[in-house]
Amino acid sequence: MYIVVVGGGRVGYYLTKALLDEQHEVVLVEKEAAICDTINEELGSVCIRGDGSEVAVLTEIGTNRADMFVAVTGNDEDNLVSCQIAKHHFKVNVTIARVSNPNNAELFKKLGINITIVSTNLILESITALLPTHTLTHLMSVREQGLEIVDIKIFKDSSTIGKAIKNIKLPPNTILSLVIRKGTRPFVPSAETVIQVEDQIIAATSADSEAQLRRTLNESDI
Numbered sequence: 001m002y003i004v005v006v007g008g009g010r011v012g013y014y015l016t017k018a019l020l021d022e023q024h025e026v027v028l029v030e031k032e033a034a035i036c037d038t039i040n041e042e043l044g045s046v047c048i049r050g051d052g053s054e055v056a057v058l059t060e061i062g063t064n065r066a067d068m069f070v071a072v073t074g075n076d077e078d079n080l081v082s083c084q085i086a087k088h089h090f091k092v093n094v095t096i097a098r099v100s101n102p103n104n105a106e107l108f109k110k111l112g113i114n115i116t117i118v119s120t121n122l123i124l125e126s127i128t129a130l131l132p133t134h135t136l137t138h139l140m141s142v143r144e145q146g147l148e149i150v151d152i153k154i155f156k157d158s159s160t161i162g163k164a165i166k167n168i169k170l171p172p173n174t175i176l177s178l179v180i181r182k183g184t185r186p187f188v189p190s191a192e193t194v195i196q197v198e199d200q201i202i203a204a205t206s207a208d209s210e211a212q213l214r215r216t217l218n219e220s221d222i
Contacts, residue, residue, distance in 0.1 A: 001025070004066045004092075006052030006082045007073035008035045011098060015072065017043060027061045053081040055089060063090040072098040072117075080104075083113050115140065139202070147173075147204050152217050154199040159219045166191035170216060171209035178202035 001024045005016050008030030019026045020043060029052040030036045039047040050057035052071060063069065069086035071079035076099055083095040096115040099105050108116045137151040154161065160168055165176060179193065180186045180200040189201075195217070205213050 001067045002062075002065055003027075003068045003070065004029065004052075004058070004061060004063055004086070006030075006069075006071040006079070007098070008032070008039055008047060009072070009074060011072040013039060013043075015070065016046060020044075020046065029057060029061065053078055053085060055085060058082075058085060058090060063092065066090065066092050068092070068094045068096065070096045074098075074100060076100050076104045080108060080111065080113070083108075084111060087112060146206055148207050148210055150203055150205065150210060150213070152201045152203060152214060154195055154197060154201065155218055156197045158195075158197075158217065160195045160217050161197050163195055164191065165189055165193050165195070168195070168216065171205060171212040174203060174205040174209055174213055176201050176203050 003019055003024055003026050005012050005019075005026060005028045008028055012028060012030070016026050016028045016039070026046055028036075028039060028047045029050055030039065030047055031049070031051055033049050036047040036049045048057070048061055050060070052058065052073070063086055066086070069083060069090075069092045071082040071086075073079055073082075076097075079097040079099070083097045086092040087095050094114050095112075096117065097108055097113045099108060099116050099118045102118050105116050105118050139149040139151055170176070176189050178186055178201070179189045180202070181196060182198060195201075201217065203213060
């Protein structure tokens with residue numbers, strides 16, 4: 001897979017390194033010459049000095065054949081512009097943008113960015129996931145499909161414990177895709193799977209159905 005990464009900071013550096021380790025073809029675009037030189041010394045000739053929001057630069061690196069475009073600079077505006085050019089000018093199917101300000105996430109979504117990574121939200125989710133009253137963790141968004149991937153914990157007072165999935169009325173367009181249960185390997189549930197206390201369930205649902213899904217699986221949250 002050919003992947004273009006814009007932004008040579010810590011996020012861009014480690015992302016590029018990880019992708020190279022997975023044997024992907026990667027080009028990293030970075031404005032600062034010194035940063036670019038350091039990356040090339042450590043990772044090989046993968047970094048191109050330039051502005052990732054300029055068509056000429058993206059043309060030079062062959063963005064038109066990229067399978068994925070990832071903008072992870074520390075500037076939301078630069079990330080948005082870069083992804084917009086990649087999607088609309090170079091017809092890249094998958095665009096991913098880092099968002100520093102959570103207030104910008106909805107704008108990125110409306111403008112067609114496939115996946116937005118809000119660093120503030122990731123930290124917040126990590127904190128709230130440790131709270132005993134927190135039942136649903138947002139994992140990622142699949143923008144083009146209008147789906148949210150979430151992790152739901154089943155608490156001991158949930159009325160769904162002991163029920164088979166087929167007997168639970170789930171919200172429309174919701175799929176329970178994985179069950180993580182103590183003492184067993186994670187498994188794909190069937191209609192006959194019975195919910196147990198402390199199960200973790202990975203589910204796909206629409207953004208509008210997240211709250212309903214949480215209430216359905218943990219009715220004590222109502």
